[in-house]
Amino acid sequence: MYKLVLIRHGESTWNLENRFTGWTDVDLTPTGVSQAMSAGKLLKAEGWDFDIAFTSVLKRAIHTLWYTLDEMDRTWLPVVKDWRLNERHYGGLQGLNKADMAKQYGDEQVLVWRRSYDTPPPALEATDPRSERGDRRYAALSPEQIPLTECLKDTVARVMPFWNEVLAPTIQSGQRVVIAAHGNSIRALVKYLDNIGDNDIVSVNIPNGIPLVYELDANLKPIKSYYLGDAEAAARAAAAVANQGKA
Numbered sequence: 001m002y003k004l005v006l007i008r009h010g011e012s013t014w015n016l017e018n019r020f021t022g023w024t025d026v027d028l029t030p031t032g033v034s035q036a037m038s039a040g041k042l043l044k045a046e047g048w049d050f051d052i053a054f055t056s057v058l059k060r061a062i063h064t065l066w067y068t069l070d071e072m073d074r075t076w077l078p079v080v081k082d083w084r085l086n087e088r089h090y091g092g093l094q095g096l097n098k099a100d101m102a103k104q105y106g107d108e109q110v111l112v113w114r115r116s117y118d119t120p121p122p123a124l125e126a127t128d129p130r131s132e133r134g135d136r137r138y139a140a141l142s143p144e145q146i147p148l149t150e151c152l153k154d155t156v157a158r159v160m161p162f163w164n165e166v167l168a169p170t171i172q173s174g175q176r177v178v179i180a181a182h183g184n185s186i187r188a189l190v191k192y193l194d195n196i197g198d199n200d201i202v203s204v205n206i207p208n209g210i211p212l213v214y215e216l217d218a219n220l221k222p223i224k225s226y227y228l229g230d231a232e233a234a235a236r237a238a239a240a241v242a243n244q245g246k247a
């Protein structure tokens, strides 16, 4: 049996301000830092250890990984950063307030933008100063690979090759893997691992900074999955994420 640990980053400044974030590279808040440290303390107290870590190229996930590994005295572990673990791109919504958008367009529309499988938010113009197309960290990608918006289906389409080519072989080589990523890149992985239907994934929300454990069989099919620590607190935190898009 293999074990995989997924951690959504701790609270970010734009989580606190309730703004659509996507590929915008915002910092953790002090609460986010302490959530990441708590994740590390919990993992250490429960005897977890890792051989390699993966994260996105966005600092809220990278720093979450640092603080988690620091609590475990494992900052020396190899860390692979890959854009394919980035948050889902939020297009023209990036920077806008979720509750304000719900007041303007209604809760239903915001739910579609946030959680539907195949309806993307309005796209950014390629010339929009918010576009990441001029960002040096994506220089190895062709401009078309740098999204102007994404629905979850688009995120799945970039996360899955990373799973198949990198994550799955690493896990099956026997290395113990931790991944610090984002609400919607983790939803992409959870959808695949748990074989969740396109309609049912709408109600899946990932809380900040709580390790999500998958126990996997030899073929990487889940045997079970659970949040470490207080399960009710994790459920409350996931429900709070769902409510962020309401007027």
Ligand SMILES: O=C(O)[C@@H](CO)OP(=O)(O)O
Pocket: 015, 019, 020, 021, 022, 023, 087, 088, 090, 098, 114, 183, 184, 241, 244, 245
């Ligand atoms: O804004 C975002 O990028 C994500 C995660 O914070 O938000 P949501 O939960 O609305 O998909």
